[in-house]
Amino acid sequence: MLEASNISLSFGKERLFSDLSLTIKTGEIISIIGPNGSGKSTILKALSRSIKPQEGIISLDGKLIHSYGAAALARLMAVLPQSNNAPNDLTVRDLVEYGRFPHQHWWKNTQREDANALDWALEQTRLCDLSARLVSTLSGGERQRVWLAMALAQKPRLLLLDEPTTYLDISHQLEILELISHLNRSEGITVIMVLHDMNHAAHYSDRIAVLNKGSLFTVGSPEQVINVRMLREVFNVEADIWLDDNSRPICIARGLAVDAAKSYTQPKKGAQL
Amino acid sequence: MQNNLRLFAWPEHRTLIRVLVLFVLSVAAVGGLLLSLANGAVSIPLGEVFQTIFYSNASSQNQIIWNIRLPRTLVGALVGMNLALSGAILQAIMKSPLADPHIIGVSSGAGLIGIVILILFPQCEYLLTPAAFCGAMGAALAIYVLAWKGGIRPVRIILAGVAVSAFLGAGIAGLLVFYSDRVHGALMWMVGGLSARSWPHLYSMLPYSIVGGLLALFSSRKLNILELGDEVAAGLGLSVERTRIILTAVAALLAASAVSVAGLLGFVGLVVPHAARLIIGSDYRYLIPASALLGIAVITVSDTLARTLFAPVELPVGIIMAFAGAPFFLYLLRKEP
Numbered sequence: 001m002l003e004a005s006n007i008s009l010s011f012g013k014e015r016l017f018s019d020l021s022l023t024i025k026t027g028e029i030i031s032i033i034g035p036n037g038s039g040k041s042t043i044l045k046a047l048s049r050s051i052k053p054q055e056g057i058i059s060l061d062g063k064l065i066h067s068y069g070a071a072a073l074a075r076l077m078a079v080l081p082q083s084n085n086a087p088n089d090l091t092v093r094d095l096v097e098y099g100r101f102p103h104q105h106w107w108k109n110t111q112r113e114d115a116n117a118l119d120w121a122l123e124q125t126r127l128c129d130l131s132a133r134l135v136s137t138l139s140g141g142e143r144q145r146v147w148l149a150m151a152l153a154q155k156p157r158l159l160l161l162d163e164p165t166t167y168l169d170i171s172h173q174l175e176i177l178e179l180i181s182h183l184n185r186s187e188g189i190t191v192i193m194v195l196h197d198m199n200h201a202a203h204y205s206d207r208i209a210v211l212n213k214g215s216l217f218t219v220g221s222p223e224q225v226i227n228v229r230m231l232r233e234v235f236n237v238e239a240d241i242w243l244d245d246n247s248r249p250i251c252i253a254r255g256l257a258v259d260a261a262k263s264y265t266q267p268k269k270g271a272q273l
Numbered sequence: 274m275q276n277n278l279r280l281f282a283w284p285e286h287r288t289l290i291r292v293l294v295l296f297v298l299s300v301a302a303v304g305g306l307l308l309s310l311a312n313g314a315v316s317i318p319l320g321e322v323f324q325t326i327f328y329s330n331a332s333s334q335n336q337i338i339w340n341i342r343l344p345r346t347l348v349g350a351l352v353g354m355n356l357a358l359s360g361a362i363l364q365a366i367m368k369s370p371l372a373d374p375h376i377i378g379v380s381s382g383a384g385l386i387g388i389v390i391l392i393l394f395p396q397c398e399y400l401l402t403p404a405a406f407c408g409a410m411g412a413a414l415a416i417y418v419l420a421w422k423g424g425i426r427p428v429r430i431i432l433a434g435v436a437v438s439a440f441l442g443a444g445i446a447g448l449l450v451f452y453s454d455r456v457h458g459a460l461m462w463m464v465g466g467l468s469a470r471s472w473p474h475l476y477s478m479l480p481y482s483i484v485g486g487l488l489a490l491f492s493s494r495k496l497n498i499l500e501l502g503d504e505v506a507a508g509l510g511l512s513v514e515r516t517r518i519i520l521t522a523v524a525a526l527l528a529a530s531a532v533s534v535a536g537l538l539g540f541v542g543l544v545v546p547h548a549a550r551l552i553i554g555s556d557y558r559y560l561i562p563a564s565a566l567l568g569i570a571v572i573t574v575s576d577t578l579a580r581t582l583f584a585p586v587e588l589p590v591g592i593i594m595a596f597a598g599a600p601f602f603l604y605l606l607r608k609e610p
Contacts, residue, residue, distance in 0.1 A: 050507055074510025081504040087555035091287075094556070101498055102510030106491075154509070 001026050002065075002158060002192070007046060007056030016042045017214035019056070024158075029184050029191040031201035034211035035235055040194040041082065041162055043211065047192065048079040048160045060158075074102035077158040078151035082166060088136035092146050095135055096121055099153025121152040124183065141172030148179065159183070161193040165200065173197075177204045202226055202248045210234055222248050232257045291559045294552060298566035302350075305573030309346040310338065312577050314584060340471070348470040349576045349590070350569045351482045352531040353541055357568025358489045359528035360542035361549070361560060365496040366517045366524075367427040373543035374528035376434040377521065381441035382412025383532040384463060388448050391458045402477050402533045409529030412437060417521070425517055465538035466589035467576050474534045481530035486565065488523045493557035496520070500555065540595050541568055544602045551605045571598065 002024040009016045017039045024030055024047075032040050045051045047058060049065050058065045060076065068076075078099070086095055099121065100114045122128050125145045130138065135146055144164065151159060164180070165173040181204050183189050195201045201208050202222035209219040212234045218225055226249040231239040237253040244250050310322045317325075317334050325338045356374060363372040374380060386408025390401050397404075420426070420433040445463075449456055461468075495516050498506045503513050528542060549563040575593040582588065 048508065050504060069510075070507070070512045071510035074508065079504070079508035081502070081508070084505060085502060087500055089554040089556075098498060098501065098509060101494070104494075151508075 001062075002047060002058070002060050002190070004043075004047060004053075004058045005056055007053035007058060009042065009046060009051065009053045015214055017211075020214075020216050021056075022209060022216060022219065024190060024192055025207075026157075026190055027184070027188050028206040029181065029193070029204060030207045030209060031205040032192070032194045032209045032211060033196075033198055033201050034217075038211040038234075039214045040211055044079075044160055044162050044192065044194050048077060049073060050079075071102040074154060074156075076156060077160060078154040078156035079160045080147055080151050080162065080164060082162040084147050086135050088134065090135050091131070092127055092133055092135055092138070092149075093118070093122075093131040095146055096127070096131075096149045096153050099150040102154060117153050117155055121149040124152055124187075125149040125179065139172075141168050141175060144168060144172070144176055145179070148176070152183070156189065158190045158192065161191065163194050163196060166196070173200065180204070198226060199250050202250065203244075203246075226251060287554070291553055291556070295559060295562055295566070298549075298552075298563055298570065301570040302566045302573070305570040305577075306346055306350060309349065309573040309577045310342050313337075313342060313580050344471045344475050345467055345469075345576075346573060348474050348478065348534060349467045349572045351475070351478045352467070352535045352538065353545070353568035353570075353572030354565045355478070355482055355485060355527040355531040355568075356538060356542040357545040357549070357564040357571075358486060358561065359524040359531070361546035361557075361564040362489055362492070362496065362520050362524040362527075363542075364546055364550075365499050365557065366520050367431060369427065369431060370547070371543070372431070374524070374532065375438065375542070376431050377525055377528070378412030378416045378434055378437050378441070379409040379525055379528040379532055380537045381438040381445070382415075383409040383529065384537050385412075385441045385444050385448075387462050387533075387536065388445055388459045391462055392448055392452045392455050395455070395458070402474060405533035406477075406529050409532050410525060412441060413521075413525040413529070425514060425521070427517075430521075461589055462536040464589040465536035465591035466579070466587075467535055467572075468587055468589075470534060478530045478534055481526050485523050485527040485530070489527075489561050489565075492516075492520060492523070493561050496557040496561075500557075536589075536591070538572075538591050538594070540591065540598060541572060544598055545571055548602060548605055551608070 004020065004022045006019050006021055008018040008020070020043065022043070032043060034040050042051070046053050049058075052066065060068070060073075065073070097114070097118055100110070100117060103113065103117075104110050122131055125148055127142075127145060127149055130142060135143060138146065148164070159180070161180070164176050168176065177200055180191055180193070184191050205222060207220060208222055208225045210217040210225055210230060217234050218230065223243070226241060228239060228241060231237050231251065231253070236257045238255055238257050239251045239253045241249050241251045307319060307322065311317050311319050315334075315337060317338070321334060322338060325332070325335045326343070360373045363374065363377065364370065367376065369376075383405040387401060387405045390397055390404055416430060416433045416437050417425070419437065420429040422429065449459065495511060498509055498511050499513070499516065501509075507513050532538070545568045546560070546564045549560055549567045553559050553563040571594065572590065575597065576590045578597070579588040579590045579593045582593070
């Protein structure tokens, strides 16, 4: 269980988030959504220990996250940043193999364990046929699967993903999300991901956390969280919402909310260019 | 994105190809060493070179080999190796293709101190090597401290390096202008050369070369991980800051030991690692030994040319390397996909 309690973080004078508490349950998929600049990526970075909150604590399995060794944490938790770059002469196998780094020590022979984890990660992401290819020659969707495979080779219990579907076309977006959901169900990996697409979040997550201006607006199941009021107050849009066959909400934005729309159509009196 | 280099074309045979490339580079390095031993003011056939090294005799060739050529060649080899390793490490941790020992201030620090000694205190010339080493490490440390702000960011190091180098460079230029009558020795120092380098220089470099070389080899996996970017590296359980600090220090030690002996040979540290990367790829487990071997080969061959090309006039090796190496490097660059 990963738990953030009352964390605050500011950068210079800018308050990124304040007094935020969020508990991630073992085995769930939780998505973090929110408008641009609401602190989604920042909170993911705090949860993965890339940045340290100035106040409050984050604990993993009842132990402070900052008390874990770097490799020890990497064996529990894998992080996939938003955009990644690899040297262009790296093969799929090379890159996925780097996922074994936190398990390797110069005094320990881990070859067998490494090979097993590597095969498993390639199999899960259906990359076995591509394993000798250069990462730089793959398509965007395949490449994202490779990075995911690298994270899987860490054999983590938690997977933290920052917008794993950006830059992908719709079928590859769904492919990645299906894969993540499959890993969650079959391997019991807890998934925390930042998503842009609300409908994807509603379809694939057990819970959704909505961030607004650096604080937690609400958190709960998709049907609790995604409603007309939230979309108006947080995202400034008027939206229609239906339930799909699995009674998950689907929303379509009709237009900007009245307040936001006004500011475009009616410039303030006295405003001068 | 099509890759034309053979190495990239057949990923499945890469290990074999890389081992072969390393073998070829080893042959080149040994060849460079032998070439340097055999050629000079007096040409000595290779057979006799072996004879003098393995069975001592009292001939004049024995004197030449043992007192002049062998130490000079070995110093050259270590200088080439250290600068190449330093550059290879810095390229990974600074994430900049322009990273070389210059940017961590090693050259400007050693340059200023070296020129102060050569121009202002020529009677203390025997202190040149240790003083230049202190200057190099001092400048590297200053850049470090200036770039430190709750951690080290590559961009800040590079910018602080530019600033400190410009500052020290102004000092160098000022001294050269004020004492234009004594510039000659200083000029040789600034171009970098190996003339009259002997056993004491070798001994002063050896510990840094061994320790630095081993550390570089053992760090190759970490360097691979660092090349994936800070965020990914941290996610994989690498202490990015700590690794960067330690490896910058290793790079500084390697470069400082080389620069303090041979003067400001900038070229090797920038170009050799790039050339090695173009030949063998970016996997540091192969790139580190490849850089070291290529550094040895390049500098021993260049030094041989420097000694023999315009004999009896001896050119500083830095000039030869830049003259022959830059076009070759451009050729490699054009060949790259």
